[in-house]
Structure formats: structure tokens, C-alpha cells
Amino acid sequence: MLSEFDLIKHYFNRDRPARATLGIGDDCALLTPTPGMQMAISSDMLVEGRHFFAGAEPYQLGHKSLAVNLSDLAAMGARPVACTLALALPAAERDWLHGFSSGLFALADAHACELIGGDTTKGPRNICITVFGELQPGHALRRDAAQPGDDIWISGTLGDARLALAGYLNEVPLDEASLRAAAVRMHAPTPRVELGMLLARQRLAHAAIDISDGLVGDLGHILARSRVGATLDVDALPAGDVLATRDTALRRAYTAAGGDDYELCFTAPASARAAVLAAAGSVATPVTRVGRIEAAPGLRLVDAGGHALDLKLSSFDHFTS
Amino acid sequence: MLSEFDLIKHYFNRDRPARATLGIGDDCALLTPTPGMQMAISSDMLVEGRHFFAGAEPYQLGHKSLAVNLSDLAAMGARPVACTLALALPAAERDWLHGFSSGLFALADAHACELIGGDTTKGPRNICITVFGELQPGHALRRDAAQPGDDIWISGTLGDARLALAGYLNEVPLDEASLRAAAVRMHAPTPRVELGMLLARQRLAHAAIDISDGLVGDLGHILARSRVGATLDVDALPAGDVLATRDTALRRAYTAAGGDDYELCFTAPASARAAVLAAAGSVATPVTRVGRIEAAPGLRLVDAGGHALDLKLSSFDHFTS
Known part of the structure; x- marks a missing residue:
């Protein structure tokens, strides 16, 4: 049976931290922020039966799970930098993990958004991603900035x-x-x-x-x-x-x-x-x-x-x- | 019935961002990193029936959910700065939310760890917290640094x-x-x-x-x-x-x-x-x-x-x- 350690090693740890100072495999990941930039942070949780159907195609689900988070960075005007993934699964199924991780990484790579850490556990299927982006101070597209005439x-x-x-x-x-x-x-x-x-x-x-x-x-x-x-x-x-x-x-x-x-x-x-x-x-x-x-x-x-x-x-x- | 918006407003949004440049209520939170510091990041997911019993006392659960994340920062030697909370709940129960948020905030306040964002949704009870800490470059307590004779x-x-x-x-x-x-x-x-x-x-x-x-x-x-x-x-x-x-x-x-x-x-x-x-x-x-x-x-x-x-x-x- 696939252990938690093997699951992370085979499907999520690509062993080549690009942006992260320290990636998957320690108590924390380490990021070195770009000097002078603000960090934009958002978390989204997707629950089976609520945000996606049971039996949802795993490649698409991997894509969508990250996409909804990147969309929050987009709405702020931030450049994606990194993300963490916490994953509860009923079982460690190789086919599902291969599809899910492939879909997630394809979109992550397209936006240079590095998976730097996370958690895996057994449980009702639940996908929680936290994304990190950067932007210039004062440049954020905030919800409170609309003006009459816009x-x-x-x-x-x-x-x-x-x-x-x-x-x-x-x-x-x-x-x-x-x-x-x-x-x-x-x-x-x-x-x-x-x-x-x-x-x-x-x-x-x-x-x-x-x-x-x-x-x-x-x-x-x-x-x-x-x-x-x-x-x-x-x-x-x-x-x-x-x-x-x-x-x-x-x-x-x-x-x-x-x-x-x-x-x-x-x-x-x-x-x-x-x-x-x-x-x-x-x-x-x-x-x-x-x-x-x-x-x-x-x-x-x-x-x-x-x-x-x-x-x-x-x-x-x-x-x- | 308590809406998602009211739930966040009443139990999790304290309307006084301390460290965050922009807190709960926008697409992303904004943090301004301390110049020259590295950021340590960790996510933990707690699943009902796996990490805690169904019916677990909510104040203790709020404490423990953050404690296991702060423990990851401690193991890196990082100073806690902020956290996000993603929460799936079978229902929006006021007593549970009051207890959980009180336990979480008591520990967060003791460590000056600000709740800056997150997500709430209906689903099997699942608590996913991501914590952010800071430390001096080169000071991290890494798993790969033990030496013979230690x-x-x-x-x-x-x-x-x-x-x-x-x-x-x-x-x-x-x-x-x-x-x-x-x-x-x-x-x-x-x-x-x-x-x-x-x-x-x-x-x-x-x-x-x-x-x-x-x-x-x-x-x-x-x-x-x-x-x-x-x-x-x-x-x-x-x-x-x-x-x-x-x-x-x-x-x-x-x-x-x-x-x-x-x-x-x-x-x-x-x-x-x-x-x-x-x-x-x-x-x-x-x-x-x-x-x-x-x-x-x-x-x-x-x-x-x-x-x-x-x-x-x-x-x-x-x-x-």
C-alpha cells in the first residue's frame, strides 16, 4: 500500500525547488520574499459533493483546484509565486493521484507557481490550496476602491x-x-x-x-x-x-x-x-x-x-x- | 439561518488588522514582509474522526488546530506572524463557532498570530490552517542539519x-x-x-x-x-x-x-x-x-x-x- 510519505514523494515532490528557499519535506517551506513587494495570500477549500461531483475526473479537478485560487490572485492583480496543498482522500489511489497532480502541475507550471508544501491525510475528499503572490505596494485591486463614474x-x-x-x-x-x-x-x-x-x-x-x-x-x-x-x-x-x-x-x-x-x-x-x-x-x-x-x-x-x-x-x- | 458572510463576520473577522496590510474580506489578504526576513509556511489539515473525535469540544479544537501549525513554525525556529483558516462544517452552528473561534483566537493572540483570511463551506468537518512565520536567513532549524556527535x-x-x-x-x-x-x-x-x-x-x-x-x-x-x-x-x-x-x-x-x-x-x-x-x-x-x-x-x-x-x-x- 502507498504510504503518506511515498504518496508525497511520488506525486507531489519534484525535488527541484525553483523559487522556494526550502520546499517540500521539512516542518515548513521557506520563501524569500522579493524585496519591496507585498505578499497576497488566499485559501480555498473544495469539498466533494459540494464543489465537485464524486467521481470527478482527477486531471480536471487538479486544474480547477488551483485555478480557483489563482483566480483570487488575479482579482488582486498579484503575480503567482507559490502554493501549498492540503489533501484529504478516502484512499491513496495511484490513478487518481497521477491525474490530479498532473492537472495541478500543468496549470502551476504555466503560471510559475511552485508547490512548496502541504499535508495529506485520509478522510472525505477535500482539497485545500493556499496561494501566494506578489505585487507592488499600492497596486492591489481591492474591493473597496470603486468610484462613482467607473x-x-x-x-x-x-x-x-x-x-x-x-x-x-x-x-x-x-x-x-x-x-x-x-x-x-x-x-x-x-x-x-x-x-x-x-x-x-x-x-x-x-x-x-x-x-x-x-x-x-x-x-x-x-x-x-x-x-x-x-x-x-x-x-x-x-x-x-x-x-x-x-x-x-x-x-x-x-x-x-x-x-x-x-x-x-x-x-x-x-x-x-x-x-x-x-x-x-x-x-x-x-x-x-x-x-x-x-x-x-x-x-x-x-x-x-x-x-x-x-x-x-x-x-x-x-x-x- | 447564519449565512457564510455572517459566519465570517461574526466569528472570524475582528475588523482590526494589526500586522496585515489588508485582512479578511477581499480576494486575498495582503502581508508586507519584514525586510530581510525569510517566510516559513506550513499547512495542516485536521479531519473529524481521524485527527479528532466527532463531538470534540470546540474551544479545545480551535486551540489544537492552530497549535499543531504553530508547532511546525516552532520546529523551524520561526516567529508566528499570520494564518489563514479554511473550514468545512456540516452546519453553521453558533455554539460550535463561538467555542472554536474563541479557542483559536486565544492561542493566536498569545503568539501575535493574526488570522488574515480563509474560506468556509458546508461539508464533512475539516479544518485546514496555513501559518506564516518569519526568521533570519540561515537561522532555520532544518531536518537535514544534524551532525554526528550532536x-x-x-x-x-x-x-x-x-x-x-x-x-x-x-x-x-x-x-x-x-x-x-x-x-x-x-x-x-x-x-x-x-x-x-x-x-x-x-x-x-x-x-x-x-x-x-x-x-x-x-x-x-x-x-x-x-x-x-x-x-x-x-x-x-x-x-x-x-x-x-x-x-x-x-x-x-x-x-x-x-x-x-x-x-x-x-x-x-x-x-x-x-x-x-x-x-x-x-x-x-x-x-x-x-x-x-x-x-x-x-x-x-x-x-x-x-x-x-x-x-x-x-x-x-x-x-x-
């Missing part, structure tokens, strides 16, 4: 991850090809790391958040912390390729409050429009202007004609849903 | 945590008063933070590890990484108050391989003996000399008379036991 921008497209979930749960009829296409967005989200770094480094955006629990709820965090309101043009929200083919009601609901998108929502002054588009173009990330920050509190949803919409949306909450 | 030292006492577990599992008959006394060591371990920091700062110790899975196994990690061997005087091992009253066989087994002790095992040159005792005395932490590092590989267990002991011990492994 444009509201969204990267990429929204709603296909939620549509895939609806397909799996038979909430919405979805043919197999459509489900497969939408499911890519659910299983393999793309953290917008380069866009976030550029928005921070060029001081283009005021506030940012990553959309994990649905745009309306996540934008609400920016509004609350910045003590501002907003008008959101729901029909301007960029729908995912599969969702774009569905009816208006479904498109509005899932783009506005779908969840699991891991796109960035950020605010930037109107004077920065051309610069935002140029920056996004330079990292091949589409961005769409979808609304405006206003001094009056509250979030006003409108349609393409500017008429108020009452969508009865609710953001996902882990303890009340 | 003394082997143990802080505090060993085995009462294992004895309490044996009592709970009815492996060993234990009267109620004894169980209660031994159980304190199981439920409320003391991380040896001050001792570890002093050993590092005064450059007294070569190698160190914290004893979580049993001394023989944990010392084995030092031996393997340092490519040395050792002789351990099993009868010199300091037994916990309750274990000290039991027979020799039980005392030997549980001091040598009990687990869950969270004492430090460290090696130091014989020339540092007086300085080690003085340092330990200055932070009111008893230390005991229990063996010697040798060039010949392997771990030799001997009794008080120097005769070889064959104890048939095995270290705890999460996937094979």
Missing part, C-alpha cells in the same frame, strides 16, 4: 458553467454536445492572471473581484465595500457560447448570477476605456463593458433599452443553500 | 496524548481522573514556539522537528535527511505525568512512538549543552537529553543500561493505518 467590466464570458450544472442536474434540457461544451467552463476555468497583473501594474482598474458565486452577488461585495451603487446592463453581459443559444430569461439569469465562472469583474474610470481594451487585447483576453458605478447605493439591473429588470436572483451561499 | 534533545514530556487515546479506545484501562489528566495533552498541546525561536536565534540547535507522529518516526526524518544515524536511550525519554505511573513496557512504547505530543526533538553539539539548558530555562520549557547522533546509519534503541531494545514500534501513517 465603468464596470467583465472578462471572457459568463454562464456556461452554471448551464452545465443545470444540465447535470436535469434542471435544463441539454443535448450531449452542448453539455460537453458548456462543461469545459465548469471543469476547467481559466484564471485571468495576466489580465489582473496588467490592470494592477498599469494602474488601470480601481476595484476588482473574481466571479465565483455569481456576478450580482460578487459585484455586490465591491459595492458594499466601496459604499457605492451601480447600474448593470444585463443584456450586455457576455454569455458563454452555449448559453448564448438559449432563451433570454435563461441567458439573463445565468450570466447575472450563475457562479463558477472565475472571470474578473473590475471597475475603471471612463477615461481608461481605450487603455483597458488595449491591455486586455495584449493578453488575448476579451473584456466587455457592462455597466457603471454610481453614488446612489443599490444595484439596478436594466435591459438593453435601459428599462428596470426584476430578476429575483440570489447569490450562492454555502450555508443557506 | 546530542538529541526533547522538550517537555511524551506519551500522555497517546495514553489518553488508548484510554478512549479502551486499549488500556484508565481511571477517570487519569484519563482526564492525560487528555489535556491530547486536546490542548503546547506549541514550543519560544523555545524554537530561541534555539534558532542563538544558533544553538542544528536540526529540529516537531513530534506529531511519534518520536522514532519523526527522528527518523532527521536521520534520513541528514544522512546520519543515532542511538536513543529509551529509558531517558521524559514520560508524561500519567504515563510515568504505568509499567515500563507501556512507558517505553508510548514515549518512543506515541504521537500527538507536539514537543520538539532537536539536535545540538555537545559543546552547547549548558547554553541549551539556559535557553530552555529562560522560556520555562523543560528539555531532556535522550541520545546522540552518529555517523553509522540507522536508529539504535537502548535501555538505561545501554543494552539494545527491540520495541517493534511503528510510526503513524495516515494511509497505511
